[in-house]
Each structure stands twice: as C-alpha cells, then as structure tokens.
Amino acid sequence: MRTGGLRLRLLWMMFSTRVPTDLAPNRLTTAELTLRARGLRPIDLTETNPTRVGLAYPDEFLTALSAPAGLAYDPHPFGLQGARLAVAEELGAGGQSVDPSRVILTASTSEAYSFLFKLLCNPGDQVLVPVPSYPLFDHLTRLELVEVRQYPLEYHGTWSIDVDALEAAVTPLTRAVLVVSPNNPTGSTLGRRDLAALARLCASRQLALIGDEVFADYLLDARADAARVLDQAEALTFSLGGLSKSAGMPQMKLGWIVAGGPATLVEAALARLEIVCDAFLSVSTPVQQAAGDLLAAGRQIRALIRERIAENLRDLHALILQHPSCSVYRVEGGWSAVIRVPAIRPEETLVLDLLEQDLVLAHPGYFFDFPHEAFVVVSLLPQPGDFRAGVTRLLARASH
Numbered sequence: 599m600r601t602g603g604l605r606l607r608l609l610w611m612m613f614s615t616r617v618p619t620d621l622a623p624n625r626l627t628t629a630e631l632t633l634r635a636r637g638l639r640p641i642d643l644t645e646t647n648p649t650r651v652g653l654a655y656p657d658e659f660l661t662a663l664s665a666p667a668g669l670a671y672d673p674h675p676f677g678l679q680g681a682r683l684a685v686a687e688e689l690g691a692g693g694q695s696v697d698p699s700r701v702i703l704t705a706s707t708s709e710a711y712s713f714l715f716k717l718l719c720n721p722g723d724q725v726l727v728p729v730p731s732y733p734l735f736d737h738l739t740r741l742e743l744v745e746v747r748q749y750p751l752e753y754h755g756t757w758s759i760d761v762d763a764l765e766a767a768v769t770p771l772t773r774a775v776l777v778v779s780p781n782n783p784t785g786s787t788l789g790r791r792d793l794a795a796l797a798r799l800c801a802s803r804q805l806a807l808i809g810d811e812v813f814a815d816y817l818l819d820a821r822a823d824a825a826r827v828l829d830q831a832e833a834l835t836f837s838l839g840g841l842s843k844s845a846g847m848p849q850m851k852l853g854w855i856v857a858g859g860p861a862t863l864v865e866a867a868l869a870r871l872e873i874v875c876d877a878f879l880s881v882s883t884p885v886q887q888a889a890g891d892l893l894a895a896g897r898q899i900r901a902l903i904r905e906r907i908a909e910n911l912r913d914l915h916a917l918i919l920q921h922p923s924c925s926v927y928r929v930e931g932g933w934s935a936v937i938r939v940p941a942i943r944p945e946e947t948l949v950l951d952l953l954e955q956d957l958v959l960a961h962p963g964y965f966f967d968f969p970h971e972a973f974v975v976v977s978l979l980p981q982p983g984d985f986r987a988g989v990t991r992l993l994a995r996a997s998h
C-alpha cells in the first residue's frame with residue numbers, strides 16, 4: 599500500500615498536469631473491451647471514422663501521393679503554395695471567396711487548435727466553448743495550459759447560442775470564442791444573427807473568433823440563414839477545416855486554417871503564426887503535392903457520405919415513430935444525431951445495458967455535457983443495415 603502510494607506520488611511529480619493523472623478507461627469503454635475480449639462485436643453507433651463504414655475508396659487515390667515532387671523537401675511554414683491555392687479553390691467552389699495567402703496548412707484540425715492556442719493564449723488564459731459539444735476540447739485546451747469556460751447552446755425546436763450567457767462568461771483572461779458549425783454532436787449551425795452578435799462582441803473585447811467548420815459540407819435539415827464565420831470581417835477570425843471530414847480522409851492528415859477579419863490584425867496574427875508553424879512544419883510534402891488531386895477525389899467520398907447520413911437520418915425518423923416517448927432533435931448538419939429518451943434511469947445505466955445486453959454501443963449525452971439527462975448520441979455514418987438494427991434495439995431499450 600505504502601509503496602503503491604509512493605509510486606503514485608512520484609508519477610504525479612514526474613509528469614506535467616497537461617496530461618490527466620487518472621488514466622483509467624471509463625465504464626463504457628471497459629465494458630466494450632470486456633465484450634471484445636470475449637470475441638463479441640457490438641454494433642457500433644459511435645463509429646465516426648469514415649474509412650471503417652464500408653465506403654468505396656478507389657485505390658487510385660493513392661497514386662496522387664507518388665508524384666516525384668514529393669521527394670524534394672522545400673518547406674514553407676504555412677504549406678506549399680500549390681496546396682494552399684488548391685484549398686482556396688476548393689473553398690471557392692463551395693461558395694467562399696478565400697485568398698490563398700490567408701490559408702495555413704496543418705496536419706489536422708486538432709493541430710490547428712493547438713497552433714491557435716499557442717498564438718493567442720498564455721498559460722491560464724481562457725477560451726469560450728459551446729456546450730453540448732465536442733469532448734476533445736478539454737484535452738486540446740489542457741495540453742496548451744488553456745482554461746475552458748463554457749457557454750450554453752439552447753434547444754427550442756432548433757439550437758441557438760445563448761449570447762447573453764456567452765457575454766457573461768467573458769473575463770479579462772478570455773482570448774477567444776470557439777464556435778462549432780455544424781456542431782458535434784448537436785448538428786446545430788451558426789445563424790446570421792448569432793454570427794453578427796459574436797463578431798461585435800469579439801471585436802469590442804479584442805477576442806479572436808475560431809470557427810470549427812469541419813462539417814460545413816454536410817448540411818441536412820439546414821436553416822435558411824446559415825452563416826460561415828468568415829462572412830463577417832469585424833473580428834479577427836479563423837475558420838478551421840480539413841480533408842478528415844470534408845473529403846472523408848482522416849488518414850491523409852491535411853487540415854487548414856483560413857484567417858479573416860481586419861487586415862492589420864490578420865497581418866499581425868499571420869506574422870506570429872508563421873513562427874509557430876515554422877517550429878513544426880508538420881504536413882508531409884507528398885500530401886501537400888497531392889492536395890489538389892485529393893480534394894478533387896474527396897468530392898466522390900463526400901457525396902457517398904452525404905447519401906449515407908441522409909439515409910440513416912431518414913431511417914431514424916421512421917423508426918422513432920413507433921416510440922413516442924423518444925424524439926430526435928433537429929439535425930441541421932454534421933455526422934451525428936441526438937435522441938432524447940425518457941429519463942427513467944441514468945444515461946450510464948442505459949448505455950451499459952444497451953451494450954451488455956443488446957450488443958449496441960452508443961454514447962450517453964453526458965459525454966458531451968448536455969445540461970440534463972437523458973440523451974443518447976448516435977453517429978449517422980454506420981452501414982445502413984447496422985444502423986437500423988442498432989437503433990431498433992436502442993429505441994426498444996430506451997422506451998421501457
């Protein structure tokens with residue numbers, strides 16, 4: 599006991615508090631590992647890896663990576679000119695006019711966050727993040743010694759930002775407001791009015807606006823006044839995207855930041871961001887050389903993913919009709935759906951029973967900091983047969 603305690607204390611002293619001290623897996627993961635160790639394979643309604651859901655990725659995609667230009671190493675902190683131009687053109691084809699000199703390539707969106715936190719925040723500074731949202735924010739901020747302050751999203755038939763609560767969460771240590779649109783897992787998107795309010799707030803309080811728009815190509819029940827963060831130029835703004843979601847190619851490790859806002863602020867930010875990016879030079883040359891081809895090929899995968907999420911969402915709406923005690927929240931976009939279920943037992947009990955007795959894995963709402971119970975979050979990416987079977991069992995268990 600004593601030596602165990604001593605060892606724990608030593609470990610605590612040796613390693614930084616950027617990484618968690620408690621490394622034990624949560625109960626759901628433990629239960630899943632136990633099932634898998636017994637050779638059982640649950641239907642996975644948490645699967646968000648597009649390369650694992652039976653989509654056809656043609657082998658030819660890889661030929662783009664074998665261009666001889668990939669043998670030379672001639673790095674630029676923001677990425678090779680041709681690749682930045684290819685990203686700007688792709689965004690242009692989607693209706694956004696982007697200056698390639700404001701495109702910064704990264705290996706992933708997670709890395710883009712880490713670069714932006716290095717640019718904007720000193721240790722102990724704060725960023726505002728929406729709730730419910732993406733659980734990785736806790737880690738991404740903590741790894742940079744940045745603190746999270748949450749602002750609520752509210753649901754009244756459609757999601758919106760509680761702008762007053764967001765404003766009240768700003769402190770002298772706040773450096774940035776993060777918006778995720780479409781948001782994971784709520785599927786909510788930024789509307790024009792909320793964007794205008796955020797831009798005004800950020801400009802007046804010298805905050806940066808960071809828009810995670812990785813799911814922007816996947817709109818389902820879209821709102822009429824949907825906006826992109828770069829639709830305004832009042833606040834220093836960074837829009838994040840990448841092949842991981844927009845082209846269904848997380849394995850390629852190519853993401854981007856597009857900077858916007860008042861020219862003097864953008865110039866000052868880019869001059870400093872260049873120092874951060876130059877210290878890492880993290881995007882591989884072959885991927886950058888292939889960027890144009892990968893973006894073009896990604897349109898096929900994107901079309902397959904769009905069909906998949908639309909089909910699964912249609913099925914979810916059809917299946918839930920037989921369970922009036924459950925409901926699907928409006929999904930404006932993205933790859934997930936939020937199902938409200940009767941709060942007759944804790945969410946954790948529900949998802950554990952579902953896994954252990956019905957062999958279906960789904961995420962409980964509390965993983966995403968929903969303000970109350972009971973919600974279950976499902977990915978819309980699984981193969982349709984699996985999705986239908988999994989959701990059928992989920993609804994049956996949740997509704998009695």
Ligand SMILES: Cc1ncc(COP(=O)(O)O)c(C=O)c1O
Nearest residue numbers: 706707708732782812840842853
């Ligand atoms: C909202 C959101 N942003 C960013 C990411 C990470 O993207 P990347 O693979 O580019 O790091 C995810 C991944 O699920 C996500 O859901």
